[in-house]
Amino acid sequence: MSTAQITVVGLGSGHPDQLTLGIWRKLQSATELYIRTKDHPVMTLLDAEGVAYRSFDDIYEQHESFPDVYEAIAGQLIAAASNNNAAANIVYAVPGHPMVAERTVQLLRERCHNQSIELNIMGGESFLDQAFVRLGIDPIEGFALLDASELPIALLQPQLHTIIGQVYDAYTASDVKLALMERYPDDFEVYVCHALGVAGDEQIVRAPLFEIDRLDGYGNLSLVYVPRSDNPDLRNRTLERLHEIVAILRSPDGCPWDQEQTHQSIRKNFIEELYEALEALDNDDPDSMVEEFGDVLLQLMLHSQMEEEQGTFTIYDVVEALSEKLVFRHPHVFGEQQAGNAEEALGNWEEMKKEEHKRKGTKRQSQLDGIPPDLPALMKAYKLQKKAAKVGFDWSEIDSVLAKIEEELSELREAIASKDPEEQAGELGDLLFAVVNASRFIKADPEEALTRTNRKFIDRFQYIEEQLGIKGKTFDQTDLLEMDRLWEEAKSR
Structure with a gap:
């Protein structure tokens, strides 16, 4: 028994002269010829030669999204081949090359095998062939073909010739513009191209990036070309460029100061930069946040670069480890578990954290392990109490905590009366520790609460x-009397 078949052919990027002889014969011999869209210059040749065909243009009007359109087209082709079995010579013609930016062909490749349908694909000149010729692109220099409808910023690489296809209209061009502006300056010159290689219809317009959605002529044969550039400034928004800069600074031809630094010599810088970043956060100052977050990132880059020079790890290992941890510890986002609120999400995080330690074979000797020894004392007390509370070592109610604060305050008074500095410091520490306990019960981070009070005092x-x-x-x-009066004025402002 013969197998049902579908043959996919490419109509080329424009002019009928671009058709190969083999494809033209296949079009003429088809007993059932399907055309994805009549909006293509080759249709004039088919009409003139009396070649019968059916287009899928009506499907575009029946669906609201392109994915739905492509699903419907693939479904109808598979149904036609299955119904006819091997009796019909079914040919499906698409613009350009069947394997270049043609989703319907990808769907057929995925499904025909399961339907016992033999799929044959014949080439055709794609719009890339004309783009290489008309724009003078040698793809060996580095080349990327991207889809305007799905344009992740991470795929934009200024070192590559970049062609963005399927720029159907000004709205799509606007989306492309906004995406490109994440990597390129607003006035960077790009090329907007229509109907490349089609005599009389071809247009190539060179324009600054910010203007491309104001141009006319967008349609099925439109694309945007972004020339490659070796200007390093275009890569300043990438982690790769930052890694490159830090490596240069640490290299023998780099900065003498950066070359001399070690983990220990710049350890204090890390702490200082973190506090400056916190100040920017507290001041709700976006401009300062950008600068201070950058300074914190620089510390990460420098420490990672030092390890890279020793062959231990790189900043990309750091990024990979963090990405894997985030995915693993969020099973309610990336897995099958559920979390209806922040508390359940935190519970998932803690459970996955335990599972992580189990897989790594790292067993903690104490429930209090895992708290950095150099944390500020107030923050460290808060974390110690939270860990102890998880295993049930905690007060049952806040009244007991407040009673403990009163007890510690009384003991501090006794220590002050004793005039013993060591005893006074110890009792003061006990009082502060009890106050931190109260902060947990009212769900107020003591570090943040004290920070607010500090700002209030300064003001x-x-x-x-x-x-x-x-x-x-x-x-x-x-x-003091006058200062106290002014203090009360400040409170009432």
């Missing part, structure tokens, strides 16, 4: 300075 104290300055006074020309 009110500076008000006192400002008012004394207006009166021409200094602190040694006033007294």
Whole structure:
């Protein structure tokens, strides 16, 4: 029994002269000829020669999205081949080359085998052939073909000749423009091309990036070409370029200061940059955030570069490990588990964290392990108490916590009366630790709470300075009574 067949042929990128002799004969001999769209210059030849065909243009009007259109076309072709079995010579003609930006062909390749349908594909000149000729592109220099409807920023590489196809209209061109502006300056010159290789219809317009969605003429044969460039500034938004810069700074021909640094010599810089980033966050200052986050990232890059020079790991290992951890610890996002709220999501995170340690064979000796020793004391106390609470070592209610605070305050008073500095410091620490316990019960991070109070103190104290300055006074020309009055004014503002 003969097998049902579908033969896919390419109609070329434009002019009928681009058809190969073999494809022309296949079109003429088809007993059932299907055309994806009549919006192609070769249709004039088929009509003139009386070649009968059926187009799928009506399907475009029946569906709201291109994926639905392509699904419907593939489904009808498979149904036609299955119904006719091997009796019909079914030919499906698509613009350009069947294997270049043709989703319906990919769907047929995925499904024909399961339907016991033999799929044959014959080539054809794609729009790329004309683009290489008309735009003077040698793809051996590095080349990327991207789809305008799905244009991830990560795929845009300025070192490559980049052709963006399927720019059907000005709306699509606007999306392309916005994506490209994430990598290229607004005035970077690109080429908007229509009907390449079609005599009388071809248009090649060179324009700054910001203007491409204001141009006319977009249609099925339109594309945007972004010339390759070796300008390193175009890569400044990429991790690769940052890695390259840091490597240069550390190289023998780089910066003498950067060359001399070690993990220990710049350890304090890491801490300082983190606090400066926190200040930018607290001030809700986006411009400062950009700068300070960059300084923190630089510390990560420098430390990773030092390890790369020793052959241990690179910044890309860091990125990979983080990506894997995020995916693994979010099974409610990337897996089958569910999380209806933040508490359930955190529970999933902790469970996956335990599973991670189990897989790695890392067993902690204490429930309190895993807290960095150099954390600020207030933050460290908070984390210690949270870990202890997870195994049930905790107060049952906040009244007990408040009673403990009163007890520790009383003991601090006794220590002050004893005039023993060591005892006083110890009791003060106990009081602070008890206050941190209270912060957990009211779900207030003690570090953040104290930070807010510090900002409030700074604001009110500076008000006192400002008012004394207006009166021409200094602190040694006033007294506590006046300062307290100004403090109350500051509170009431």
